[in-house]
Amino acid sequence: MSQVNSFGSKDTLTVGGTDYEVFRVDSVPGYEKLPFSLKVLLENLLRTEDGKNVTRSQIEALGSWVPTAEPDTEIQFTPARVVMQDFTGVPCIVDLATMREAVANLGGDPKKINPLAPAEMVIDHSVIADLFGTENAFERNVEIEYERNGERYQFLRWGQTAFDDFKVVPPGTGIVHQVNIEYLARATMTRTVDGVLQAYPDTCVGTDSHTTMVNGLGVLGWGVGGIEAEAAMLGQPVSMLIPKVVGFKLSGEIPMGVTATDVVLTITQMLRKHGVVGKFVEFYGEGVAAVPLANRATIGNMSPEFGSTAAMFPIDDVTLDYLRLTGRSEEQVALVESYSKLQKLWHDASVEPSFSEYLELDLGTVVPSIAGPKRPQDRVELSKAKSQFEVDLGAYAETTTRVDEALEGTFPASDPVGTTAQDENWSDAPVVTSPSPAHASNPAAVTTADGETFTIDHGAVAIAAITSCTNTSNPSVMLAAGLLARNASKKGLKSKPWVKTTLAPGSKVVTDYYEKAGLNGYLEDLGFYLVGYGCTTCIGNSGPLEDEISQAVQDNDLAVTAVLSGNRNFEGRINPDVKMNYLASPPLVIAYALAGSMNFDFETDALGQDQDGNDVFLADIWPDAAEVQATIDSSIDTEMFTHEYAGVFDGDERWRSLPTPTGSTFEWDEKSTYVRKPPYFDGMTMETTPVSDIVGARVLAKLGDSVTTDHISPAGNIKADSPAGRYLDEHGIARADYNSYGSRRGNHEVMIRGTFANIRLKNQLLDGVEGGYTRDFTTADGEQSFIYDASQHYQEAGTPLVIFGGKEYGSGSSRDWAAKGTSLLGVKAVITESFERIHRSNLIGMGVVPLQFPAGESWASLGLDGTEIVSIAGLEELNSGTTPKTVRVTAVPSEHSPEGKQPIEFDAVVRIDTPGEADYYRNGGILQYVLRSLV
Structure with missing residues (x-):
């Protein structure tokens, strides 16, 4: 509640005979030019003004906001x-x-x-x-x-x-x-x-x-x-x-x-x-x-x-x-x-x-568009999807060749597929990744458990998933998908047998209006049966492919695809067998299930034949927009929502019958592998420990651009031959019961072991290796090791760790474990070219300092190879109540560095952007700060 009311903003609003206290934004000069979102922030400050955390000057700064100015005014936003x-x-x-x-x-x-x-x-x-x-x-x-x-x-x-x-x-x-x-x-x-x-x-x-x-x-x-x-x-x-x-x-x-x-x-x-x-x-x-x-x-x-x-x-x-x-x-x-x-x-x-x-x-x-094969912003017009797939396939199917050879459609007799101009010291012809169809092909015969036989190749659609909050909340695309399924089913079309087809709506209302519109049966005719109400494929909960298909993909190193109506398609995220992932509307998900391949042109390739043997094209079954709207109007009503949400917190009989512990503090079960007491407050006192400079650190990972929190944070299935798998084995968990990292987020021991363990992570301390590996410089030869195992050796030796990164470090989901895991691995600083907002903030919240290379510089341009011993001086200035703009980073050669390597020094920008963040860092993290404040 506002205790100060400097602008006299407090007023009364009466609606339907009820009086409400309100804090009017029109009491602040300049409010009228503010965008909607900043007016919301302005009200927030007026209502929470206390003269200390929220001050008159903050409110005035918002009222006099200069749109083109670089953000430099800190405010304290209190979410409802x-x-x-x-x-x-x-x-x-x-x-x-x-x-x-x-x-x-x-x-x-x-x-x-x-x-x-x-x-x-x-x-x-x-x-x-x-x-x-x-x-x-x-x-x-x-x-x-x-x-x-x-x-x-x-x-x-x-x-x-x-x-x-x-x-x-x-x-x-x-x-x-x-x-x-x-x-x-x-x-x-x-x-x-x-x-x-x-x-x-x-x-x-x-x-x-x-x-x-x-x-x-x-x-x-x-x-x-x-x-x-x-x-x-x-x-x-x-x-x-x-x-x-x-x-x-x-x-x-x-x-x-x-x-x-x-x-x-x-x-x-x-x-x-x-x-x-x-x-x-x-x-x-x-x-x-x-x-x-x-x-x-x-x-x-x-x-x-x-x-x-x-x-x-x-x-x-x-x-x-x-x-x-x-x-x-x-x-x-x-x-x-x-x-x-x-x-x-x-x-x-x-x-x-x-x-x-x-x-x-x-x-x-x-x-009409799709996006892929690995980023949501990589939009491809549907009419160009087939040709773009052929270009992109080269990066996944090892069919790179020279332009002149690709045009001829032949390889030199002495050259195995997969060699490049650089490998063979060929001419200066540019290297391309657009293999001709002859060289893109790598067919594999599959016989399923029920005796069905077919052939799959690069580009085969292994997963077609109507999933994720992005689209399943939208009746226009969900009913368009249902109507497309109806039209396809009436033509006698079927999804290809190698496609895993799933329907996971965002709420029960969706299946209510499918039923009222009479579309459930048609969706099921094409294999799109309800699999759950939740976030499935988009977060890696796509479930396994059929064993025979999975084996064929792995044995033949096929670049198969997933098409999903979601918002995330990063590498390694959707399914471990699927290399290329595409975002698409729900009706296009169904269309690709019918096509069975990304190597498909909807304008010229038929989806199949109808009962009379006539070719059926996507245009023949695409629903009319007027019919979609008419179906929305006739199939969705308020009663569906009031019925489905009437007992939304009650749950089914399974939920209601769960044995529930009691008491104000939780009784931890030492045998649990799901929920364990984390170590964040072990040994904590009311007094803060002074910030110290970082001395004698080693580099745990040297990473490139666009390393996302999906690369950093544990996600997806737990592999048997991983540190997390070993941990579960040691605790008596059968491999079939490993579950996913997401389900075990309440156990820090599992999560630390899965940090930086993404199968597509490229730690450039190693050559040609993908996955959660690094060089362990506690060994004489700096041998290859799991990142978790190396971090344990460093912590046993009392050696702090740093990470080098590139541009847009930490983009992707806002996952706390990307920061928690980094901190618990013993990382004290992350030095990159640029950070994503949430991850940078979370690192500070876990006591890890985010630093940036000087403008225009990178670890590569500075000559850092990751074998150095790194020290960071100037952080101790935080103890005086101020935040240094830069700190001095010194990287000196180690016994693992190339002969003749020279020391490297540079000033790194400190990305502790607000006084509040500085307080969190001084306290060792945001949780410690809050706890001390409350006590």
């Missing part, structure tokens, strides 16, 4: 609530449980550790598509999910009873972001403070980067690390700089045959190319009113793929209509409308706010 999914949420609750014990050990009251802002978790990341293509796939997958995750779910049930204002949406309900927009989001919040009822904008932070989906509902929110989410739950504001805001003007209308997915892939490519990291994006203009709420949510969802912090749509009549459709009360809708209009948060297309930068898209220019 926190949303979590279970992969990233479980460690949050584990840490809160651990903090309760630490508070008690320091002489405080354990119950002080309690969410002070509403916290809601949706268990959506644990279901795996083990079974598919059968009518009982959903039921069996849920049963298996409970068998694998019983310990975690019992722990979460304890948390729901032990912590106030913490609610859990049980398994089998939906995806967190879809549940958020359909039920959890309020648009306008209310609470009683000192006996007075307040109204204020709904804002949130979430432990999943796609929290931005709720931006489509006019709710300002974004993904943070679990570390920051815990602090927000405990009443700590999010320290941030007033950002730049990119205005994105929408005009025109989506053409026939183009989907919302095509629009969002186009916007993703545009904004990633423009550069919006650390910025807000805000959509405006006459075209906004024509964008349905589901499309707005689809666009907002992809904000992490653009790189922006948030991707906002303002509140308008479209917002209100969606709130009504999804079952919000008329009282709530009336409050949202009245409050938004009072606070100038209502969209007025005739008023153009000031923006830092401007982009524009005529929706009429968008064409």
